[in-house]
Amino acid sequence: MDTKEFRQRGREMVDYIAEYMESVGERRVTPDVEPGYLRDLIPSKAPYEGEGWPEIMADVETKIMPGVTHWQHPRFHAYFPSGNSFPSILGDMLSDGIGAIGFSWAASPACTELETIVLDWLGQMIGLPSDFLSFPENSIGGGVMQASASECVLVCLLAARAQKIKELKALHPFVEDGVLLSKLVAYCSKEAHSCVEKAAMIAFTKLRILDPDADLSLRGATLAQAIEEDKAMGLVPFFVSATLGTTSCVSFDNLAEIGPIAEEAGTWLHVDGAYAGNAMICPEFKYLMKGIEHAMSFNCNPNKWLLTNFDCSTMWVRDRFKLTQALVVDPLYLQHSHSGKSIDYRHWGIPLSRRFRALKLWFVIRNYGVAGLQNYIREHCRLAKCFEALVREDDRFEVCNIVRMGLVCFRLKGNDNNDLNKKLLSNINESGKLHMVPAAVHGKFVIRFCVCAQDAKDSDIEYAWDVITEYATELLEAEIVKEKSGLPLDVLEHSNEEVGQVAHKVEISELMDLMERVHMPIQKQNSIASIGRQGSLASVGRQQSLAIIGRQQSLASIGRQQSLAYIGEVGNNLSEGGEQETANKPRQRPSLAKRLSKRQFSFTDTIEFVGMVNTAQDESMNP
Ligand SMILES: *Cc1c(COP(=O)(O)O)cnc(C)c1O
Numbered sequence: 001m002d003t004k005e006f007r008q009r010g011r012e013m014v015d016y017i018a019e020y021m022e023s024v025g026e027r028r029v030t031p032d033v034e035p036g037y038l039r040d041l042i043p044s045k046a047p048y049e050g051e052g053w054p055e056i057m058a059d060v061e062t063k064i065m066p067g068v069t070h071w072q073h074p075r076f077h078a079y080f081p082s083g084n085s086f087p088s089i090l091g092d093m094l095s096d097g098i099g100a101i102g103f104s105w106a107a108s109p110a111c112t113e114l115e116t117i118v119l120d121w122l123g124q125m126i127g128l129p130s131d132f133l134s135f136p137e138n139s140i141g142g143g144v145m146q147a148s149a150s151e152c153v154l155v156c157l158l159a160a161r162a163q164k165i166k167e168l169k170a171l172h173p174f175v176e177d178g179v180l181l182s183k184l185v186a187y188c189s190k191e192a193h194s195c196v197e198k199a200a201m202i203a204f205t206k207l208r209i210l211d212p213d214a215d216l217s218l219r220g221a222t223l224a225q226a227i228e229e230d231k232a233m234g235l236v237p238f239f240v241s242a243t244l245g246t247t248s249c250v251s252f253d254n255l256a257e258i259g260p261i262a263e264e265a266g267t268w269l270h271v272d273g274a275y276a277g278n279a280m281i282c283p284e285f286k287y288l289m290k291g292i293e294h295a296m297s298f299n300c301n302p303n304k305w306l307l308t309n310f311d312c313s314t315m316w317v318r319d320r321f322k323l324t325q326a327l328v329v330d331p332l333y334l335q336h337s338h339s340g341k342s343i344d345y346r347h348w349g350i351p352l353s354r355r356f357r358a359l360k361l362w363f364v365i366r367n368y369g370v371a372g373l374q375n376y377i378r379e380h381c382r383l384a385k386c387f388e389a390l391v392r393e394d395d396r397f398e399v400c401n402i403v404r405m406g407l408v409c410f411r412l413k414g415n416d417n418n419d420l421n422k423k424l425l426s427n428i429n430e431s432g433k434l435h436m437v438p439a440a441v442h443g444k445f446v447i448r449f450c451v452c453a454q455d456a457k458d459s460d461i462e463y464a465w466d467v468i469t470e471y472a473t474e475l476l477e478a479e480i481v482k483e484k485s486g487l488p489l490d491v492l493e494h495s496n497e498e499v500g501q502v503a504h505k506v507e508i509s510e511l512m513d514l515m516e517r518v519h520m521p522i523q524k525q526n527s528i529a530s531i532g533r534q535g536s537l538a539s540v541g542r543q544q545s546l547a548i549i550g551r552q553q554s555l556a557s558i559g560r561q562q563s564l565a566y567i568g569e570v571g572n573n574l575s576e577g578g579e580q581e582t583a584n585k586p587r588q589r590p591s592l593a594k595r596l597s598k599r600q601f602s603f604t605d606t607i608e609f610v611g612m613v614n615t616a617q618d619e620s621m622n623p
Pocket of ligand 1: 246313
């Protein structure tokens with residue numbers, strides 16, 4: 001590709017991206033593919049001769065997009081937002097174009113200097129104490145960009161480990177490092193991100209996972225007690241990781257209590273604000289950061305909630321020398337004459353090579369301004385509150401977290417309702433209408449609803465709630481059906497083969513009773529189908545059948561596709577002379593269908609059934 005073609009393809013790509021972002025809402029939010037789907041679509045060997053751009057791009061729409069989960073979709077409410085905005089995309093584009101690798105100041109001075117400056121900007125916006133910034137007089141603190149929060153936690157834990165071993169070494173000069181290491185213990189809450197556990201595992205240190213309080217906040221007293229117990233056993237506390245905005249439910253550890261205790265105990269306190277840390281740019285949330293003055297390090301991910309594309313995890317330390325001491329190795333070929341007065345970010349993290357990531361964050365902050373970014377955060381918080389209000393208005397549901405940021409955890413009420421909530425979530429996710437993920441809160445299965453889309457609107461929240469309540473209603477109705485009919489739901493759901501073995505007869509009286517219990521307007525609409533919502537009596541013959549009772553659950557699951565067939569068959573018998581015969585002929589596994597029709601519904605029952613609901617209209621169905 002030459003420059004001339006690049007100009008053309010580049011413009012086309014920008015158009016493609018703009019078009020994608022504008023119309024992403026028309027796609028299914030999650031892909032409907034099975035593992036390995038792409039293997040069948042893409043050759044197993046790389047092309048020997050280069051291919052033309054149009055052929056390559058054509059494959060994007062036909063092969064790649066069908067397997068993409070659309071994180072920028074207005075119906076995407078899973079995990080946390082994946083930061084994205086036009087200025088950020090342009091920043092990364094420019095960074096790629098420059099293609100510099102800024103591991104040291106000398107390797108590309110602007111790369112390092114812009115990073116330092118932008119981190120100071122953001123640090124001030126968040127309200128970090130001035131020790132965390134690079135530019136105040138005599139400061140030994142500063143900020144750096146890492147690829148992920150997991151990396152931030154790891155390097156801070158490594159720095160804390162190095163510091164503590166150094167301190168112990170001074171006290172016990174003849175004791176092996178390995179022996180000293182075996183005494184170290186770190187702390188975090190049960191609600192901390194799994195990356196803390198991973199970091200401790202990599203660092204080969206003990207980690208004590210503490211219980212948070214009823215609001216899922218780690219409290220000072222719990223930490224103090226653990227530290228005291230461990231010290232009494234001869235262990236050496238060296239690291240505490242507190243979370244502002246936990247991943248499962250965005251709860252906040254009590255930093256004001258933890259801070260002084262961690263500091264007093266001589267540990268390195270790290271504060272992980274991967275998601276909610278970004279919200280600290282709004283003054284109204286800064287109270288949650290009280291106690292930060294006791295921390296040694298802090299991180300948040302603008303690539304989660306500050307409109308900046310992955311990767312962009314920002315981290316600040318109070319003492320950069322304590323960080324770099326754990327990570328410096330300095331071979332001759334990387335040394336340069338300015339190292340005394342400049343920052344070499346290769347000593348601040350694990351990789352040597354670094355992208356020019358500061359550009360995108362700089363573009364975002366300048367283009368939105370602090371006010372624009374605050375509005376973005378506040379809007380997400382407002383919408384989460386709207387969603388929370390909708391959940392609270394419906395007594396079938398409960399809210400399971402304190403909603404402060406953009407996340408609402410909720411569930412169908414009831415103590416033993418984990419399976420029901422799982423089913424609700426999987427039904428919704430399977431539909432491709434919304435995407436959410438679960439979490440365990442107080443040992444209960446909850447559904448996480450996160451406001452994610454860049455320009456999320458009230459109507460998106462209302463739509464989401466409509467979908468959720470629609471599926472919940474169906475599921476709850478199906479539960480009644482299940483209870484009433486006594487059909488072994490699990491067996492029915494698993495496979496059509498198994499269904500064939502279920503010998504159960506549904507009495508018509510039971511079905512009628514059940515229709516009453518689910519309050520369906522049988523008389524008015526004159527349709528069986530209204531038990532579940534769609535279709536009509538005709539559909540007993542044609543498409544929908546009894547399956548409609550609760551759509552996917554309950555009777556519907558009598559052989560999903562097969563239900564069509566067997567009801568169809570029954571319908572045929574009934575509607576002799578009617579119009580639907582051919583359509584009703586079972587297409588798949590006819591023998592099973594036949595078997596089902598005999599086993600599940602007796603002929604007379606069905607006649608009576610159809611007859612009853614059919615009296616007013618559909619003549620063709622009357623025998
Ligand atoms: C998302 C998250 C992480 C992990 O972030 P990565 O950047 O993917 O490593 C860590 N901590 C918290 C609180 C998170 O929400």
